[in-house]
Amino acid sequence: MVKVINHGVSGKLMEDMIKATQGFFHLTEEEKREYVGEDLFSPITNGKSWRDYLRAFVHPDFHFPNKPPGLRDIAQEYSKGAREVATELFKRISESLGLEENYIHKQMDLDEGIQIMSVNHYPPCPQPASAMGLPPHSDHSFVSLLIQNGIDGLEILHKEKWVPVYPPINSFVVNVGDHLEVLTNGKYKSLLHRSIVNNNSTRMSIVIGHGPKLDTIVGPAPELVDAQNNPPAYRPTKYREYYELQQKNKLLWPQRTFFDHVRL
Numbered sequence: 001m002v003k004v005i006n007h008g009v010s011g012k013l014m015e016d017m018i019k020a021t022q023g024f025f026h027l028t029e030e031e032k033r034e035y036v037g038e039d040l041f042s043p044i045t046n047g048k049s050w051r052d053y054l055r056a057f058v059h060p061d062f063h064f065p066n067k068p069p070g071l072r073d074i075a076q077e078y079s080k081g082a083r084e085v086a087t088e089l090f091k092r093i094s095e096s097l098g099l100e101e102n103y104i105h106k107q108m109d110l111d112e113g114i115q116i117m118s119v120n121h122y123p124p125c126p127q128p129a130s131a132m133g134l135p136p137h138s139d140h141s142f143v144s145l146l147i148q149n150g151i152d153g154l155e156i157l158h159k160e161k162w163v164p165v166y167p168p169i170n171s172f173v174v175n176v177g178d179h180l181e182v183l184t185n186g187k188y189k190s191l192l193h194r195s196i197v198n199n200n201s202t203r204m205s206i207v208i209g210h211g212p213k214l215d216t217i218v219g220p221a222p223e224l225v226d227a228q229n230n231p232p233a234y235r236p237t238k239y240r241e242y243y244e245l246q247q248k249n250k251l252l253w254p255q256r257t258f259f260d261h262v263r264l
């Protein structure tokens with residue numbers, strides 16, 4: 001499910017964030033090397049896979065490069081704003097399930113939750129039809145919030161067809177991630193999506209995923225299951241384990257081995 005919403009982060013902050021991170025990708029390889037990282041759990045990593053990317057853990061501890069100078073402060077302000085939006089979403093999601101509004105926040109101890117920011121930089125591609133920006137996947141988080149630099153490319157799988165998403169300017173695209181599906185015992189469904197590239201403009205997107213602490217075991221909320229009519233459909237799993245599997249790209253569509261792994 002994807003919903004485009006209004007939000008509490010100003011359009012100017014979104015634009016500043018895109019501009020500032022763009023500066024990061026214009027650094028030389030030498031300058032970026034400091035932030036390559038060692039493994040998935042390094043606070044900051046960057047590199048190239050299908051696209052250039054920068055990934056940072058921005059909560060509970062905030063990490064971000066400060067190249068070009070000033071980037072770190074903007075990223076910190078942006079992360080904080082995105083977090084407020086996510087907190088609000090968790091309230092509304094809890095209510096929509098007939099739960100008290102702070103249910104998800106409290107049960108999942110989100111004051112200590114992780115927030116992981118991925119900045120994607122997709123240069124123009126001479127043969128866009130035969131290339132992929134980011135292959136089909138679902139996000140690991142409860143919810144992720146995406147902004148882009150005005151160039152479209154995100155597609156979602158809807159009724160077995162890839163449907164392009166055209167977000168209004170200065171808006172967040174809210175994506176339901178795998179762990180919200182698990183926590184709500186399937187009432188919210190995570191969403192397969194991918195990004196495509198084009199042959200004339202550089203596309204940028206910034207995605208912030210919101211989850212619990214890495215050592216949290218996430219399973220269906222007891223309030224949302226009952227043995228007779230609505231038995232638990234997923235096995236409780238440690239967030240860290242899933243994140244590791246997903247990031248090593250073992251979980252790419254159509255295999256979706258995370259759900260193979262946790263679906264009962």
Ligand code: OGA
Binds near residue numbers: 120
């Ligand atoms: C992601 C993602 C899509 C995009 O980073 O998880 O889905 O449009 N990005 O860049």
Ligand code: NI
Binds near residue numbers: 137139193
């Ligand atoms: Ni994604």
